[in-house]
Amino acid sequence: MDRVQELLLSLLSPPPHLCYLCERECEPSEDGLCDDCRRKLKLAIAPAPPEYVDGLTAGLQYCEELGTLFYRFKVNERRDYTPFLAQFISIPQEWRAELLLPVPLYRWREYQRTYNQSYLLAQYVSSRYQIPICRELLTRTRSTPQQKLLPSKQRKKNLRGAFLAAPECKGRSIVLIDDVVTTGTTISECARTLKKAGAYKVYAACVACSGR
Template identity: 35%
Template sequence: MLCDTCLLAIPWLQPPLCRLCGLPQLAGQACRRCLYHPLQLSGLRAISSYQEPLRSSIHALKYNGNTRLADPLGVLQAQAYQRHHLDADLIIPVPLHQERLRQRGYNQAALLAQSCAATLQIPLETTLLYRGKTTSTQVALTALERRENLRGAFYCAPDSTTKTVFKRKILIIDDVSTTGATLEACAAPLFAAGAQAVWGLVLARPIVTKATGPA
């Protein structure tokens, strides 16, 4: 579990933040990247940059089977939800493909979403969004290549789409977002089904600091 010392050592992203991607930037409003290539989301927020002690906690949850970490990390996401004044009718985790789920034994995003939803008392839906195809690793891919890699990877369950999604505000939970491509791919079928808004909320984002703000 995360002790109080580690929790206090996690540096929260501080404003000014881009109103779309949520990354720190100098001028306020939308950052330069979002002005030219806006995320296909209503917005994205993260707790911190991908650094210690959060990085080790995420790695332990995702790869080392330390599922107990999902509870305190999910509570942190709930705190971020409140801090950023987000508004959602429904919380959905980024789904894993069934093959990956069998290999890992659990979906870390679903565990985070469960903790976050319970803290916020917002309904959690884990059977609405599915991952229909496996994709190659995204580590070495550019932002454009990541989007192409994930095109059509997610879909909504057809029997409950209209009543569950139409005109609803949805929050998608994941552990880490690099370019936002996975969250965008998840949002696409939700928007197509009539969602009013789709936000992303993650634990961490890798951040490259430049004098002129994020590129």
């Protein structure tokens, strides 16, 4: 086979499917995972919502392998992971959600990263549930050190006053969208700020969460 034929053949055959978690070649599957990884991942069971949050859903239990995947999603610009991850986000009907709010990044952080991963996820969730996104409800007013690097006592202090809510949140049922909820302090502070500004209910829906 000459090189032209080889090239044509490679263009005609679809690229091999790689498992989202281990990145090994595997048979294409509905959830994008290979059999081994599907067995490894555990579904999250009724995670407890942190203070000020009226309800929390998470598709998966956080684990080390997922940490690597989220790192690729956030830092290595793997935006193509979005539909795979968004499939694990769910919004119960009884929440009567009116608006989706991706957890905001500090402007400079978003500029450096070129995108907010929670906003990418929210776009998928928005079209699946037909709930509009309103990013303007909350702004991050300053950069804060990463929560997981701090001892638990300092986490709340670290975030106090880091967000600013818009008056449009008054009386609304809002769902915060985030990729991972670990300590819960970020969504808790978001919810506290929104409620102080008059939000009726604040829920949170994420891909994965760790048992706290």
